[in-house]
Amino acid sequence: MGNKQSSMPPSSTRHYFVDEGGDGTLFSRKGKILVGTEGCSRFFILGLLDVSDPIVLEDQLDQLRGQLMNDSYFKSVPSMQPANRKTALAFHAKDDLPEVRRDVFRLLRETDGLRFFAVVADKLSLLEYVRQRNKREPAYRYHPNELYDSLTERLFKERLHQGSGYDIIFSKRGKSDRTAALHRALETARFVPQQQITNHGSLNIAVATPKEHVGLQAVDYFIWALQRLYERGDDRYLTYLWKAFGLVHDIDDISKTDYGVYYTQNRPLTAAALKERK
Secondary structure, three states, rough: OOOOOOOOOOOOOOEEEEEEEOOOOOOOOOEEOOOOOOOOOEEEEEEOOOOOOHHHHHHHHHHHHHHHHHOOOOOOOHHHOHHOOOOOOOOOOOOOHHHEEEEEEEEHOOOOOOOEEEEEEEEHHHHHHHHHHHHOOOOOOOHHHHHHHHHHHHHHHOOOOOOOOEEEEEEEOOOOOOHHHHHHHHHHHOEEEOOOOEEOOEEEEEOOOOOOOOOHHHHHHHHHHHHHHHHOOOOHHHHHHHHEEEEEEEEEOOOOOOOEEEEEOEEEOOOHHHHHOO
């Protein structure tokens, strides 16, 4: 499948798609620690995919889905039935068949104009922070939104000074409307303390489902690949997509510096690299 080239002139508007991997849960309703147990992740990941031309990406993924849906090999597969609201409606790495996943990974690897950035938090470190804060402030109660908003600020700190405008689509999570909170996090992220100024490019923020925005389907695949490494030690998928990775900031690996570890093209993230993580 060849890469399509857009006939439109380049725009200074950046198109960002944001999704999460893992969960922000620390405790059960009764206060039992759940981090790292079955059904509760050890790490929480927030990722951003910078897409130079969302229309081209949408065309490519929709074309691939059409080909797969018309392939008799998948005719009786439950996830390919529209009524089941899975692959037939939107690609999702966790739900897609391995054969489907392989095709999506290949397409993303061959598509130009994709750049992925992520922040990774170790929930064991967060758990220790919550414990210490509870000692100082007995009335304090942790909420997963704190983690999400904090990582949003970190993720966008260097991503809001590169264009005249930003179309930012967050993957929908839960039923509550947190658009105002996301606006606050992004305004904080783009403030430059040294210069006492902010970048005045427009911020257009929306919350949507992967079916509504193909970019959310693409960023889900990048996050899934990163999560496989952190949770299972499997770097096969991440290595396959690594050329599209701009930065992974592991904020809680303070074995060498107190600000964490930055993985880039010059310092690749691999299973071997994580074995040294403390």
